[in-house]
Amino acid sequence: MKKKVILTIVVVILLIISIVFWSITVSPITYTVRKVTIKDEKIPSQLDDVTIAFFTDTHIGMFTDQKRFSKMIKVIEDLHPDVVIFGGDLFDHPAKNIPSHPDINEVINKLKHIEAPLGKFAVFGNHDLEDETSKELIISIYKESDFELLINTSRKLHNKGSQFIYLVGIDSMILGNPNIEEAFQNTDDSTYIISVCHTPDIADEASIYSNYLFAGHSHGGQIYIPIISSFLNIPGAKKYMKGSYKINDMTLDVSNGLGTTRYDARFLSDSEVVLYTLKHKEK
Template identity: 35%
Template sequence: MTNLQKKMFIVITILFAIVLSMLGSLTFAQKIEPNQLNVQYKTLKDEKIPKSMNDVSIVYFTDLQYGKFENKKRANKLFDTIRHLDPDIVIFGGDLFDTSCQMSQQDIDYITNKLSSIQAPLGKFCVLGEKDEANNDVIRSILNQSQFEILENETILLTNEQKDGITLSALSNSPDVSKISISNQQYNLLISHMPDTITNEDLSTKAISLALCGHSHGTQITFPIFGGYKSIDGAKSLNRSHAKRLSFPYIISTGIGCTHTNLRFMAKPEVYYLMLQNK
């Protein structure tokens, strides 16, 4: 074999390996990753968490996007997981149905029953996503029937049958930061559907302990080195590929469902299991 032949063989081998890798990644992104569900366990330790809230658990999930891609099989996996985790508090971050879904009465009944079946003795809470607002009356009816309290530009106190507790603040897609009233003496959770909302400079003066966001789906498809394949409104300045240093820590969940395309790569669906601990 001549030197030229050796070089050609090496080039062809490399190209062949790249093609195989791309095909393998595409298969994984289409057939495997969208059907997976990770549980991210995180302990929140802070001296501001009262002893009465010690070992209280919170499940946070977002962007179910039930419809064209998120079918009953996938959704059942989510609800079975939440039931297994047996949380004290449940927080939903918005976007119940995908915009491509023509909601039938059967779909509405199914989601209502599944959300209603979630047991959370200390409360079920949520914010609305932009897709929820497109079907505002129907989504509000489903959430209300399922005993989810819809929070919009407000702060509530979460307790465990005691006077003290932690706060949960919510910013809607038309945020009004002035309505977030919290004390630096308390542990303060903040939830916003869109990550860009929490970059508001006025929040830097608030004593936020942890913010929870969704919306971006972890960019749904993330390329090594290059990051997400696209950014979307509401998650352009802050997403899994573009972090920012804020005055408080935050979590941007990859969410549950798929939108626009039935693909996920390096952005597995996930729920968060948060355990409160008095430090």
Template identity: 30%
Template sequence: MKNPSRRQFLKGLLGLSAAGIFTAAGGFGYARYLEPHMLETNFVPIKHPLIPKGFDRFRIVQFSDTHLSEHFTARELLDVVRNMNRLDPDLIVFSGDLIDKPHRYREHERAVQALQKLSAPYGKLAIYGNHDHGGYGTKVYQTLMASAGFRVLRNDLIKLELIDGSMIEIASLDDVMLGRPNYKGTLSKLTTDAFSILLVHEPDAALTAKDYPVNLQISGHTHGGQVQLPLFGPLITPPYGEIYTEGMYEIGEMKVYVNRGIGTTRLPLRFLSKPEITVFELAAEMM
């Protein structure tokens, strides 16, 4: 294990001090009982010359990091599902971390029933997050998501084709922390003449993915830091989520979007990092 640098130590010390001030100032009640339920829907237009005309206005709805537990229940998940269905998605993507502690969770049937109600004409895709592998959850996650009608991807490449023959490519990587992501074996199969999307839980995977023909990377994992402070930013960022923490980034020709997720982990708090559903609306560049 690496020793923390002086800069990291000072940042942590400052963060702890700021957290103390934040708690003393009465922010705890807001962060514990209000903001975790303030679900935002963010609309993100994606325009690119490789997007075919058939995919113009095609909607990909992403949700992530539900971390099902006593703090975010299957009943609350059902409310999220209803909100997502109202967004008229063409494709639904879940970017990992379904259950916070898979070895302790018992409401699998209710979770499946909620996820089954999600509907999109071009299907539902899911990838692994670190919590999906943790707690001996690898097979449980696969079974649960498949039962809910999701196609679970791990180091896969699929071609999504419409009736008119237009096509985009969707690649996936296994979880970076606890899985076995195969960057070269998967991403080297992408073509340069098709619009491509990479689904990977950890956003800092972009540091390697940028060397391949990926046009858009969609990730989660960070929860936007879960607790942020003005002028300071996230108090804590997880491994492989320390560089790209929330929202949109551009790395050369590639865009990276980091969804803040829906649930919480470690502490049931959110502050200046509201839970999020993301709607990507593709736009073809008409000639």
């Protein structure tokens, strides 16, 4: 009996050590692709099979170095998406950890190298808005790397034809100035609307107008412990922290993101790029 107890304790200890080792050394640098199909009658046939790669929260700096960032970019490039959308937080606390000019140039070159025939878009994250210098830096990087920054505004997504859906970018709830009415003012509910916001708790307001919302910010908890992590009090992701939610007639999908912050570890919250495929649904 005593031997069984000792054996059980040893096994538990080894399991804990294995989990900690994996969470610290493997999980943060293992980038997965999560595939999601968005099917709706309002998605026009001309956009059938159009793919959208959504990535967020790279947090270049403290833990994400240029080698890691290159791996992230390669995952996106290997998908050959039609559209690429970045959900914010490019650098990790850039107001405090000021990126060097060589790092900035490398980031621009890597982002610019991503090909997306139907467009590359981005929204602000809270780290991007820590001070005016950081904000201007991010604006400059997006401009030089051919990403269109969407701040409370909309764009039409076409695919070699007149049919389209709307893409709406909403400013971050943290340090930003989200304005739902302004963001959706040039859209109409007869057309499918995909919206993007760094902070998922904007969902209740966005659901009035939007059909689908992409968000990030929470890192899926980063260290996610079932039940316990649901009580995490993350500003901007207090209500919606991880996974997919149905809110009124809108779907919210919260990505785990790619990078890490505060501590370089992940558990049950894989670093990910989300690849969405649009599908026209017959009535």
